[in-house]
Structure formats: C-alpha cells, structure tokens
Amino acid sequence: MSFKHDIVIVGSGLAGLRAAVECVEEAHVAIVSKVLPTRSHSGAAQGGITASIGNEEEDHWEWHMFDTVKGSDYLADQDAVEIMVKDAPRVIYELEHMGVPFSRNAEGKIAQRNFGGHTSEYGKKPVKRACYASDRTGRVVLDTLYDQCLRHNVKFYQEHYVLSLVFEKGKCSGLVAYDLSSGELNLIEAKAVLLATGGCGRIFKTTSNGFASTGDGLNLAHKAGIPLMDMEFIQFHPTGLYPLGILVSEAARGEGGILRNSLGERFMERYAPTVKDLAARDVVSRAILTEVREGRGFEGGYVHLDLTHLGEEKILERLWEITSFVRIYLGIDPVHEPVPVYPTCHYLMGGIPTDSDGRVLQDESGTIAKGLYAAGECACVSVHGANRLGCNSLLDTLVFGRRCGLAMKKDIPEIEPDPVLDEPLKKGKEMIASLLYRKGSEKIDGIRGNMQVMMMDYCSVFRDEKGLNKGIESIRSLKTRFSDVEIVNKGRNFNYELMEAVELGHQLDLAEVILLSALYRKESRGAHFREDFPARDDKNFLKHTLVFREGLRYKPATITRFKPEARVY
Amino acid sequence: MIIKFRIFRYNPDKDVEPYYQNYEVEASPKDRILDCLNRIRAENDPTLSFRMSCGHGVCGSDGMRINGTSALACQKLVKDFEKNEELLIEPLQVFRVRKDLVVDMDPFFERYYSVKPYLITKTPAPDKERLQSIEEHREFEYAIRCILCACCTASCPVNQNKATETYIGPAALVRAFRYFFDSRDEGSKERIAVLDSKDGAWGCQTKWMCTKVCPKEIPVTKQIFEIKKRILESSKGDLK
Numbered sequence: 001m002s003f004k005h006d007i008v009i010v011g012s013g014l015a016g017l018r019a020a021v022e023c024v025e026e027a028h029v030a031i032v033s034k035v036l037p038t039r040s041h042s043g044a045a046q047g048g049i050t051a052s053i054g055n056e057e058e059d060h061w062e063w064h065m066f067d068t069v070k071g072s073d074y075l076a077d078q079d080a081v082e083i084m085v086k087d088a089p090r091v092i093y094e095l096e097h098m099g100v101p102f103s104r105n106a107e108g109k110i111a112q113r114n115f116g117g118h119t120s121e122y123g124k125k126p127v128k129r130a131c132y133a134s135d136r137t138g139r140v141v142l143d144t145l146y147d148q149c150l151r152h153n154v155k156f157y158q159e160h161y162v163l164s165l166v167f168e169k170g171k172c173s174g175l176v177a178y179d180l181s182s183g184e185l186n187l188i189e190a191k192a193v194l195l196a197t198g199g200c201g202r203i204f205k206t207t208s209n210g211f212a213s214t215g216d217g218l219n220l221a222h223k224a225g226i227p228l229m230d231m232e233f234i235q236f237h238p239t240g241l242y243p244l245g246i247l248v249s250e251a252a253r254g255e256g257g258i259l260r261n262s263l264g265e266r267f268m269e270r271y272a273p274t275v276k277d278l279a280a281r282d283v284v285s286r287a288i289l290t291e292v293r294e295g296r297g298f299e300g301g302y303v304h305l306d307l308t309h310l311g312e313e314k315i316l317e318r319l320w321e322i323t324s325f326v327r328i329y330l331g332i333d334p335v336h337e338p339v340p341v342y343p344t345c346h347y348l349m350g351g352i353p354t355d356s357d358g359r360v361l362q363d364e365s366g367t368i369a370k371g372l373y374a375a376g377e378c379a380c381v382s383v384h385g386a387n388r389l390g391c392n393s394l395l396d397t398l399v400f401g402r403r404c405g406l407a408m409k410k411d412i413p414e415i416e417p418d419p420v421l422d423e424p425l426k427k428g429k430e431m432i433a434s435l436l437y438r439k440g441s442e443k444i445d446g447i448r449g450n451m452q453v454m455m456m457d458y459c460s461v462f463r464d465e466k467g468l469n470k471g472i473e474s475i476r477s478l479k480t481r482f483s484d485v486e487i488v489n490k491g492r493n494f495n496y497e498l499m500e501a502v503e504l505g506h507q508l509d510l511a512e513v514i515l516l517s518a519l520y521r522k523e524s525r526g527a528h529f530r531e532d533f534p535a536r537d538d539k540n541f542l543k544h545t546l547v548f549r550e551g552l553r554y555k556p557a558t559i560t561r562f563k564p565e566a567r568v569y
Numbered sequence: 570m571i572i573k574f575r576i577f578r579y580n581p582d583k584d585v586e587p588y589y590q591n592y593e594v595e596a597s598p599k600d601r602i603l604d605c606l607n608r609i610r611a612e613n614d615p616t617l618s619f620r621m622s623c624g625h626g627v628c629g630s631d632g633m634r635i636n637g638t639s640a641l642a643c644q645k646l647v648k649d650f651e652k653n654e655e656l657l658i659e660p661l662q663v664f665r666v667r668k669d670l671v672v673d674m675d676p677f678f679e680r681y682y683s684v685k686p687y688l689i690t691k692t693p694a695p696d697k698e699r700l701q702s703i704e705e706h707r708e709f710e711y712a713i714r715c716i717l718c719a720c721c722t723a724s725c726p727v728n729q730n731k732a733t734e735t736y737i738g739p740a741a742l743v744r745a746f747r748y749f750f751d752s753r754d755e756g757s758k759e760r761i762a763v764l765d766s767k768d769g770a771w772g773c774q775t776k777w778m779c780t781k782v783c784p785k786e787i788p789v790t791k792q793i794f795e796i797k798k799r800i801l802e803s804s805k806g807d808l809k
Contacts (some may be wrong), residue, residue, distance in 0.1 A: 035620075035622050035628075035630065036630065036674055037678065038628070038629065038717055039620075039622040039623075039628040039629065039630045040622075040628075041622070041623065041628075043627055044623050044625075044627045044628070045622065051698075092698070093694075093696070093697055093698055096698040096699060097688075097689065097690075097694040097699070098664070098687075098699075099687060099688030099748070099754075100752070101706065101709070101710075101713050101747075101751065102698070103706065104701050104702065104703050104706045105703075105707075106703065107699055107700075108700035108702045108703075108705075109697075109698060109700065110698050133713065134710075134713075136713065136714065139627060140713055141716075143686075144687075147682075147686045147687045148687065150682050150686075151687055174625070181667060196770065210622045210623040210624060211621055211622055211623075211624060212622055244625075246624075246625045250656075320714070321627070324626070324785075324786075325625055328626070328644055328646070329599070329601075329625075329646070330599075372642070394664075395758075443611070444611075446612035487615070488615045488616070489615040489616045491580065491582065491616055492582060493580065493581075493582055493618075493667065493668050494618035494667065494668040494669070494671050495618075496610070496618060497610070497615040497616075502706055512800065546775070
C-alpha cells in the first residue's frame with residue numbers, strides 16, 4: 001500500500017509526540033511506531049524535567065547552562081545549551097497548562113527537587129531544579145502528549161516497523177514500513193521525515209532501556225549516508241537495580257538517598273566532596289565501580305543505595321514506582337533495607353547530528369540533509385556533550401521536539417514533492433524475502449547475547465585500546481555470523497523474530513560505530529573513560545566525532561560563555 | 570529448575586480454532602514470567618507472539634492471563650507460582666485475539682478516548698502554572714499511576730458479559746476520574762454527559778475485579794464509586 005502525508009514522524013515517544021502537536025494544525029501529520037501508543041521508552045523516565053523556575057529556591061538559566069556545560073565535560077555546543085535552558089520554564093508551564101499532574105509544594109506551585117550536577121551559583125551547592133510528578137514523570141507527560149495528539153487527529157501507524165528511508169534526488173521523501181500485524185509493506189510518502197526513535201541501550205547486556213531501544217533510526221540515517229556524532233558517549237546510570245539493570249531514579253538521591261560501600265562508608269564524599277551523592281552520573285558510576293574493584297563492593301559487584309533514613313511517608317509519596325520495583329523484583333523493602341545498585345547502560349549522548357531546529361546535518365560543514373529531521377535521544381544537537389545531566393533529557397525532547405515541529409511547518413511549503421517510484425517498496429519486499437528464506441545455522445538470540453556481553457566487557461564504563469580493538473574484532477566476526485542467521489518463523493502476522501533480526505542488524509552496525517568512536521578518542525571525557533588516557537585533552541579532543549560510512553572525521557565544539565576548566569564536584 | 574508452561578496459541582491465518590501448547594523452560598525463582606516467555610521464543614518456538622516493551626511494569630504492553638488472573642508478565646515472578654504444577658498463560662479476555670497472546674487494543678483506546686482524557690479549561694491560563702494544593706493533588710494521585718495495560722477492563726465481569734460489553738470499562742473510568750477530580754479541570758458538565766449513562770459509570774456493578782488485578786494498586790472500584798457520587802451531587806449543586 002502507499003500513503004501520503006505532509007509530515008511523517010518515526011517514533012511515538014516524547015520528541016515525536018511533541019513535534020506532532022506543534023505542526024498538526026497546519027499540516028497533515030502521521031506518526032509511525034513499532035509499539036502501541038504510550039508504550040515508548042520515554043514513559044520509563046522517572047525523576048523529572050529541569051527548569052530554573054525557582055519555585056523552591058533562587059535559580060537562573062545561566063546556572064542551569066553552566067551545570068549542563070560542565071556536566072557535558074565542555075563538549076556540548078553552548079549555543080544549543082543556551083537555547084534549551086532558556087526555553088525550559090516555558091516548557092514546564094506549557095505542560096502544566098496541558099494538564100500534566102506535577103507534584104506540588106506547600107504554596108501550590110510545581111514542586112522541585114535536587115538532581116545530580118544541578119547547582120546554584122556555578123557549582124557551589126545543589127539546587128532544586130527538577131520538576132516532577134512523583135517518580136513517573138515521563139509516563140504522565142507521554143500520556144498527556146498522546147491525548148493532545150488524539151485530540152488533534154494525528155494519524156498513527158501503530159506497530160509499524162520502518163525498514164528504510166526513501167531518498168529521491170538527494171531529498172528524504174518518505175519511508176517504507178512493515179506492518180507487524182499483517183506482514184504488509186507500506187510506502188509512506190512525506191515532504192518531511194522526522195526520526196524520533198530514541199536510544200540504543202539494548203546493545204549492552206545491563207541496561208535500563210526497554211526492548212524497543214535498538215537504535216533503528218540511528219542506523220537508518222547512517223545507512224542513508226548521514227554521519228553519526230559522538231557515539232562513544234554512552235551514559236551508564238549509577239543506580240541500576242542489581243542484578244536486573246532497571247532504573248532506580250536519581251530522584252532517590254535527590255530526595256536524600258546515600259550510596260554506601262560494603263564497609264558502610266558514604267564513599268561519594270571522597271569522589272565529590274562538595275555535592276557528594278549528587279555528582280554527575282559519569283562520576284558516580286566510576287566511583288561505584290572503583291569501590292567494587294578495590295574490594296569495597298558486595299559480592300557480584302554492587303553497592304548499596306540507602307533510603308532508610310527518609311521515612312516511609314516520603315518514600316511512598318515521592319518514590320512509589322521504584323519502591324514497587326524493588327519490592328517486586330528483589331523482595332526488599334527500601335523503607336527498611338538498602339537497595340543493591342550498580343551502573344546500567346542508560347542513555348546515548350551522541351546521535352544524528354542536527355542544527356538547533358532539528359534539521360539533520362550531513363557533514364562537518366553543516367550541509368543540511370533535505371527533508372530529514374531528528375529529535376530526542378537519537379539526535380545530537382549537541383546539548384549533552386560527553387555526559388548528560390539527569391532530567392535534561394525530557395527537557396531536550398520537549399524543547400527540540402517542538403522546534404523541529406516548527407521547522408518542518410516552516411519548510412514544507414517550499415518543498416515540491418517528487419513522485420516516489422515503486423523501487424523502495426520492491427527493495428523492502430526483497431529484503432524481507434531474503435531474510436525469511438535464507439538458510440543458515442545461527443540464531444538471533446545467540447549473536448545478540450554475545451554482542452551485549454562483549455560491549456559490557458570492552459566498551460562500558462572503563463575502556464582501553466586493547467579492549468576496544470578486541471571489541472572491533474569481535475563485532476566483525478559477529479557480523480559474519482549474522483549473515484548466517486536463519487529465521488524459523490515464516491509467519492506474516494506478529495512475527496517478532498523477523499523484526500528482531502532487522503533490529504540486530506542495526507545493533508551490530510551501531511556497536512561498531514561506538515567502538516570505533518571510542519578507539520580514536522584517546523582521552524577521557526565525561527562518560528568516555530580511557531584507562532590508557534585517563535586525562536581530558538582539550539588541545540586535541542575538544543571536538544565532536546563524526547563517523548561516516550567511509551571513516552571518521554571531527555568538528556569543533558561551540559564554546560560561547562564558559563571556557564573549559566577542571567571538572568570537580 | 571524446570572518450569573512447565575501451557576500456552577494459548579491461535580493464528581487466525583492458519584488455525585481453525587485456538588489450542589494450547591506445552592513448553593518446559595529452565596528458570597530460577599526470581600525470573601520474571603516475561604523472561605520465561607522470551608526464553609521459550611528464543612530456544613523452543615520463535616512463532617510464539619506476545620507484546621513487551623519496558624519489561625518492568627511501566628509501559629503496560631504485556632498484560633495477559635497467568636493462571637486465570639490478568640497481570641503483567643514482567644511483574645510476576647516464577648516464585649509467585651511455586652505451588653502450581655504448571656503455568657497457564659492466556660491472552661487478556663474481552664479483546665479479540667489477533668495472534669497467541671496479542672489482542673486487539675483498538676477498542677480499548679477508543680473507549681479510553683471517549684472520556685475526553687485531557688484537561689478542559691475555560692478560564693485563560695496564567696503566565697505561570699495553575700496553582701493546586703498538595704491536598705487537591707492527592708485527590709487524583711492514585712489515578713495517575715494508570716499505565717493503560719487493560720488488565721482491569723479485561724477482568725471486569727461486566728465487560729466480559731456479552732449483554733453488557735458496551736460498558737466503557739474501569740480503565741477509561743480511572744482516566745475520567747483523573748480529570749474529573751483534578752482541581753484545575755473546568756469540564757465537569759462535559760464529563761458528566763459522558764459518564765452519567767448506563768455504559769458509563771453506572772455500568773459498574775461493583776464486582777471489585779479491577780481493583781484486585783490492578784498492577785499499580787489503584788483503588789479502581791472506589792474511584793468509580795466517587796464518580797457516581799459526584800454525578801448525583803451535581804444534580805443538586807453548581808459545577809464548574
């Protein structure tokens with residue numbers, strides 16, 4: 001089948017929905033998602049959204065900007081960060097007006113709480129900047145935006161999996177999507193295509209990410225010739241629930257939770273004397289694993305997150321969801337016992353390079369890829385640089401999702417649609433047929449499992465040249481094995497094995513991009529820590545990595561207000 | 570240990586009737602039922618279909634019947650069923666089966682939308698936030714836990730009964746409650762027009778199944794009762 005819209009958005013998480021809400025009154029908008037509405041991974045965001053609205057104590061966007069830049073280890077593009085933090089208060093009030101049920105303070109205003117790396121007076125002490133709805137902030141914002149989309153008649157192609165982007169005369173003109181419910185292929189033509197497909201945490205064994213976070217959009221863009229930027233910067237969240245990797249929100253520490261090693265010590269005092277447990281995530285993750293390596297962790301490789309001094313009322317009111325996870329999965333009650341935690345792969349700082357209006361950039365000189373846009377975790381503006389601060393991700397999706405919507409609305413009247421030929425649909429059919437009918441001896445699960453373990457071993461919190469080279473060797477052999485995968489399920493409806501095969505192809509490609517980016521960044525910055533190059537090297541590496549299909553190139557980071565300085569918390 | 574599963578199978582493309590298939594899986598007591606299903610799919614039978622997304626009870630994708638009770642497969646552990654000889658896995662009731670454990674959720678979302686699940690306001694928005702006290706927020710706090718997994722609606726005897734299946738169901742009513750009792754909302758009249766009907770709040774026969782199965786411990790039945798009470802009160806007094 002063939003369909004036409006003005007704008008097609010891939011992904012129904014916060015960035016995609018926010019973009020749709022922005023342009024639906026002026027354009028015919030469709031959203032394509034491989035999951036049902038409200039099942040996207042944005043819904044798993046717990047802690048909050050940052051904005052310097054100062055409801056609890058004095059705050060300024062300049063402080064928010066400084067923290068974000070320092071958190072990024074000075075790699076974020078400061079012009080983009082300035083746009084984001086200045087827009088943050090508007091975002092919060094807009095969501096509140098749409099109906100988001102933010103938690104409240106005694107004055108009836110939106111309540112705010114502490115989060116890692118967010119400070120007042122340029123790093124002096126923690127500041128309450130995160131606006132939240134208990135510990136289900138992402139989910140309630142997702143629901144609210146979905147309802148707005150329904151209200152404005154956004155068309156949803158749910159459970160549709162995008163196989164390829166269609167380019168005509170150098171311009172993105174649509175996509176080919178596989179309908180999971182029927183096995184049919186659909187060509188969806190559009191004047192503008194927005195990739196809002198989220199992250200790729202499922203490349204790693206231990207992750208807070210949902211099953212759908214396989215990085216499809218990133219690799220679709222890369223296959224179409226778009227470079228991927230700063231892919232070495234993968235955030236490991238310090239407090240994944242041991243041994244599952246499920247997120248235990250930083251809000252737990254924001255509300256006063258303390259990390260302790262097996263000796264009962266509050267070890268963060270040694271790593272971040274000023275803000276302690278509220279240091280940036282990369283700092284805390286390295287601290288936890290250093291404690292474990294030096295024999296002060298618990299057997300299996302974890303530490304304790306102690307909430308017991310917070311009291312039952314506060315825990316249940318502000319941290320109900322995570323309390324529920326811990327009770328269900330570990331049989332532990334956080335009100336009375338410490339919670340075992342260890343770092344878990346959480347967020348991709350890098351992604352598809354865009355300008356501050358979501359237009360995809362196809363090279364280091366900023367040439368725009370016509371018709372193609374990206375927003376949210378799959379995009380790299382770059383506002384997070386080498387390490388993202390907590391609660392800045394929801395802000396990113398909402399600020400740049402909206403700006404992307406505005407840009408598409410502005411751009412589409414000038415775009416003459418080129419007729420799309422049958423070729424892409426034919427190619428899609430051939431791709432499905434070749435996957436379904438090839439014979440082989442390998443299974444998806446085995447290759448995926450090996451990839452996930454290998455990436456933990458060589459490319460997680462601590463990295464070095466030897467390991468990264470081993471990783472590259474390993475990923476190339478996994479790719480060879482992948483060409484020998486046989487799909488047993490030949491069915492047409494809800495054939496998840498087939499979808500997972502395509503996903504795995506993307507994951508393997510992205511794993512290689514991540515390893516290569518990490519190998520060539522011979523310094524340590526933010527979430528990228530090289531044991532063989534433990535210091536930051538601004539002289540050689542204050543620049544963004546761009547991985548093209550034919551090799552790596554770099555482009556300088558934009559520095560405006562804050563010159564790089566030593567990063568101490 | 571080895572766990573025995575008996576799983577509902579149906580592929581409308583080729584099966585005349587649904588049937589049950591037996592599987593055995595190596596599992597540990599702390600494994601999620603979802604982990605076991607994934608192991609079955611990876612090791613025994615890639616044709617088995619079920620939905621999943623977050624894997625920890627936030628997205629609401631993997632609602633299904635486990636030994637007869639609606640639940641999220643990612644929130645139930647093997648040890649929860651230690652006394653059972655085998656685990657019976659079936660799709661949610663009420664909804665049409667599209668394949669195996671995958672059901673048609675479209676009617677669910679249509680009914681959900683019928684309750685106007687958005688804030689209705691008449692007074693212009695202030696420059697900053699609308700104020701709401703902590704107590705006012707508490708009124709509807711439990712309702713915002715809802716993840717639209719449909720376990721409640723699928724378990725409701727009223728929705729299961731062919732004679733009363735047009736009842737909009739507990740999940741839609743929880744969302745209605747969430748806005749009806751939000752102090753910022755000014756759409757009570759519009760909401761009552763939807764809720765004050767035999768298929769609206771009055772469809773509830775207080776069977777408590779929704780409350781019993783809710784994975785988020787929402788007092789669903791009580792909230793439906795509060796909606797009914799407010800509809801009755803509204804006939805006496807002024808509403809926004």
